[in-house]
Amino acid sequence: xxxxxxxxxxxxxxxxxxxxxxxxxxxxxxxxxxxxxxxxxxxxxxxxxxxxxxxxxxxxxxxxxxxxxxxxxxxxxxxxxxxxxxxxxxxxxxxxxxxxxxxxxxxxxxxxxxxxxxxxxxxxxxxxxxxxxxxxxxxxxxxxxxxxxxxxxxxxxxxxxxxxxxxxxxxxxxxxxxxxxxxxxxxxxxxxxxxxxxxxxxxxxxxxxxxxxxxxxxxxxxxxxxxxxxxxxxxxxxxxxxxxxxxxxxxxxxxxxxxxxxxxxxxxxxxxxxxxxxxxxxxxxxxxxxxxxxxxxxxxxxxxxxxxxxxxxxxxxxxxxxxxxxxxxxxxxxxxxxxxxxxxxxxxxxxxxxxxxxxxxxxxxxxxxxxxxxxxxxxxxxxxxxxxxxxxxxxxxxxxxxxxxxxxxxxxxxxxxxxxxxxxxxxxxxxxxxxxxxxxxxxxxxxxxxxxxxxxxxxxxxxxxxxxxxxxxxxxxxxxxxxxxxxxxxxxxxxxxxxxxxxxxxxxxxxxxxxxxxxxxxxxxxxxxxxxxxxxxxxxxxxxxxxxxxxxx
Numbered sequence: 001x002x003x004x005x006x007x008x009x010x011x012x013x014x015x016x017x018x019x020x021x022x023x024x025x026x027x028x029x030x031x032x033x034x035x036x037x038x039x040x041x042x043x044x045x046x047x048x049x050x051x052x053x054x055x056x057x058x059x060x061x062x063x064x065x066x067x068x069x070x071x072x073x074x075x076x077x078x079x080x081x082x083x084x085x086x087x088x089x090x091x092x093x094x095x096x097x098x099x100x101x102x103x104x105x106x107x108x109x110x111x112x113x114x115x116x117x118x119x120x121x122x123x124x125x126x127x128x129x130x131x132x133x134x135x136x137x138x139x140x141x142x143x144x145x146x147x148x149x150x151x152x153x154x155x156x157x158x159x160x161x162x163x164x165x166x167x168x169x170x171x172x173x174x175x176x177x178x179x180x181x182x183x184x185x186x187x188x189x190x191x192x193x194x195x196x197x198x199x200x201x202x203x204x205x206x207x208x209x210x211x212x213x214x215x216x217x218x219x220x221x222x223x224x225x226x227x228x229x230x231x232x233x234x235x236x237x238x239x240x241x242x243x244x245x246x247x248x249x250x251x252x253x254x255x256x257x258x259x260x261x262x263x264x265x266x267x268x269x270x271x272x273x274x275x276x277x278x279x280x281x282x283x284x285x286x287x288x289x290x291x292x293x294x295x296x297x298x299x300x301x302x303x304x305x306x307x308x309x310x311x312x313x314x315x316x317x318x319x320x321x322x323x324x325x326x327x328x329x330x331x332x333x334x335x336x337x338x339x340x341x342x343x344x345x346x347x348x349x350x351x352x353x354x355x356x357x358x359x360x361x362x363x364x365x366x367x368x369x370x371x372x373x374x375x376x377x378x379x380x381x382x383x384x385x386x387x388x389x390x391x392x393x394x395x396x397x398x399x400x401x402x403x404x405x406x407x408x409x410x411x412x413x414x415x416x417x418x419x420x421x422x423x424x425x426x427x428x429x430x431x432x433x434x435x436x437x438x439x440x441x442x443x444x445x446x447x448x449x450x451x452x453x454x455x456x457x458x459x460x461x462x463x464x465x466x467x468x469x470x471x472x473x474x475x476x477x478x479x480x481x482x483x484x485x486x487x488x489x490x491x492x493x494x495x496x497x498x499x500x501x502x503x504x505x506x507x508x509x510x511x512x513x514x515x516x517x518x519x520x521x522x523x524x525x526x527x528x529x530x531x532x533x534x535x536x537x538x539x540x541x542x543x544x545x546x547x548x549x550x551x552x553x
Contacts, residue, residue, distance in 0.1 A: 003066045003086035008186060011058035016065050021245055023120040024053040024062065026161055027140075028080065028113050037144050041123075041137040046070040049080030049113055051163070053089075060238050062089040062168060062183050080113065082165050083190035089168050089183035091234050092224050097182045099415040101162055101169045103429035104177060105495045106417060110164065117161035117170055121245050125155055148174075150445055153312045154252045157245075159287075172288055172311055175444045178437045180288045184224050237285025240307035244289065248307075248317040249328055255315060255342045256399055259352045262330045267352055270335020278303075279340040290341050294333040296322075306337040312445040313396070313438050345435075346403040350395075394477060396446050397484070398515040403435045404508050411436050412499045430496045439507075440488050440498070443481075452489070455482035464490060467506040472513045480514045 005013055014022075031047035032039075045052055046069055053062040066075055066085035075084045100110045107114070123134045129152070130138055137143070146152055159170040159180065170181040226234070253261045262270070273279065273294060282292035288310045295303040304325070309317045315338065324331035342349045404411065414428040432440075453463045459479050467483060475483070484507065490497045501507045 003191070004063055004088075007056040007059060007061055007063060008088050008090075008189065009056060009059040009061070011056050013054055013056070013063060015054065016052065016067055018054045018065075018120075020120045020124075021157075021242060022055045022057060024055060024117055025119075026051045026053070026115055026117045026163065028115040030113075030115075032115070032140055032144075037141040038139060040139050041126075041143065043070065044140055048078060049115075051075070051081065060091045060234060061186075063087070064089075083185065086189065086191045088186045088189040090186050090224075091226075092167075092182050092184045093226060093230050093234075094169075094179040094182045096184075096224050097167060097169055097179060099417045099429050099431065100164070101167065101179065101182075102177060102415065102431045103495065104492060106427075106429045107162060107177070112162045112164040114160070114162050116158060118158040122155075122157035125157060129155065150312070153314055153445070154250050154316050156309060156311060156316055170287070172441070176437050176441045178434070178441065181286045233283055233285055236283075236291050237287065237289055240285060240289045240291050241287055243319050244307050244309050244317050247326065247328070248309075248319040249325070249330060249334075250317055251315045251330075253315055254313060254396060255338055255345070255347050256349050256395055258335065258338055258342075258349050261315075262335050264352045266330055266332055267335055269332035271339065271351060273332055273336035274339040279336050282337065282340045282344065290337070292337040292340060294320075294336050296333070304333045306333050308334070308337060308341065313442050345438075346406070346408065347399050348402070394481070394514050394518045396442050397439075397481070398511055398518060400435070400439045400442070401508060401511045401515065404439070404502065404511070407433065407435060409433055409435075411502050430499050432498065436498065436502070440491075443485050443488050452482040452485040455479065456486065467501060467510070468504065472509045475510070475513055477514055477517045480510050480517075484510060 003015075005015070007013055025045045027044040027047060028049040031049050032044065035047075039047075044050060045067070048069065052065040052067050054065055055062055064075075064083070064085050064087045069075065069078060075081055078084070100106045100112065123137060126137055126143065126146070127134045129146070132138075138146075147155060147158055159172065160174040161171070162169045166185045168183045169179055172178045172180050251261050259267060273296070276297070278295040278297070279292050280295070282290060284290050290308045290310065292306050292308075293303045294306055305321045306325075307319050308315055318330075318334050318337075319325055320331050320333045322331050322333055325334060339349060410433060412430055412432045415431050416426040416428050455478060456463055456465065459482075461479075463486065465483075465486070467487070470483070472480075487498055487501055487507070498507070
């Protein structure tokens with residue numbers, strides 16, 4: 001059923017016939033949980049509160065489509081949907097999104113519907129992964145495990161989503177509130193919902209007419225007006241997304257591992273372009289996509305456009321307009337862009353030794369296994385040879401030392417939001433910078449965060465042990481990662497814990513100690529000596545007894 005055949009910009013719409021990158025499905029987490037996720041894939045968007053959107057190919061707006069519920073009713077009768085099919089949501093800059101969507105504490109108490117958003121491309125990726133067709137996809141119980149598994153970080157085109165009365169916000173995943181795209185409701189486009197209007201006529205609370213979510217669009221109207229530069233950036237992001245979907249190189253590596261996903265010659269050429277300031281207009285656009293233009297001195301024509309998709313702090317996909325990139329190969333323009341983004345994010349990138357003739361990523365029989373991708377095999381081989389691995393193993397965490405010590409922007413701030421209808425009472429919420437969100441994401445994605453309590457217990461420490469009573473100089477790597485993970489989980493219960501640890505320097509001290517331990521990784525004798533020092537020295541300066549801590553050799 002078509003409820004709107006044209007977008008507010010005048011572009012023609014396809015309705016439920018739309019497929020691919022322009023079709024978005026949303027499923028509330030509560031509805032999936034009600035069925036314990038044990039339902040067929042296609043059933044998801046028929047649950048209560050679920051929605052199907054068409055993205056306008058011209059302006060990028062989301063238009064809600066009409067489609068049946070699981071019981072066969074129309075969406076107009078869905079009690080979980082305030083504004084039904086035909087409602088238009090216009091693109092907006094993520095900086096204009098209200099505080100409600102930036103704080104876990106604010107989001108949980110807001111009544112906003114949380115769930116999973118995915119595009120038609122996600123179904124194609126999933127079918128390719130499980131070697132099936134989009135008509136025979138695995139059920140949501142399997143899909144949930146798949147998207148949460150770090151091994152499948154290159155599986156893109158799905159997002160955690162929050163839909164309120166006036167905003168649709170996409171996050172990179174379910175664990176960290178890192179906003180990657182947002183839309184706001186266009187007033188006057190929503191259809192009448194007789195069921196909701198009937199309930200509204202029954203209520204007698206006149207103050208609710210002035211409730212905060214009722215006035216969201218009006219309150220943020222000035223912020224929602226996009227300047228031409230922002231509109232241009234949003235358009236670039238939408239175009240970049242299409243290019244990455246159509247033809248891109250799958251990477252699945254961290255920025256600092258550049259030497260592991262490009263040959264030495266390509267890295268050298270890319271580094272030369274970067275050093276010559278050939279990269280310009282590097283910006284983060286939408287959906288976690290960075291776009292940049294790279295000039296090529298030897299070319300008579302225009303420069304090359306590079307698009308790079310990031311998820312979980314990793315480069316997932318990359319594309320370049322040059323011939324090499326179009327053929328599915330890593331090119332110097334990609335490398336130069338990666339270095340420029342690393343500079344912007346204050347990330348140190350390991351480059352191959354210029355004196356070595358070996359190409360990084362091409363391994364001969366005599367080469368050492370130094371890729372983190374094969375680190376678990378390297379550890380087993382090292383154990384059999386009674387040699388400890390020498391490659392740093394925690395660079396995914398220690399790379400944040402510099403950005404946290406000398407941040408390009410404030411690491412956190414307090415945003416106040418009204419909690420009553422007339423705005424007399426306001427509550428402050430902790431909102432963190434992209435650097436801090438990336439740090440949290442790294443901890444949760446690369447570490448089995450469910451084990452941190454067991455690690456603390458093994459060392460004789462409480463699950464909420466204060467960091468300031470511990471002597472960081474005498475902690476080992478396993479305990480440090482557990483303590484950092486503890487802070488992240490504690491933040492969910494007591495907002496502002498991470499802010500305090502940033503202010504007093506606890507996080508940086510732990511990371512610097514972790515780097516010292518990582519840098520000294522070497523022979524068995526070196527590690528045993530470090531363990532002996534750990535046992536002989538107290539963990540805490542205030543009398544915490546080290547012998548009570550079980551330290552494994």
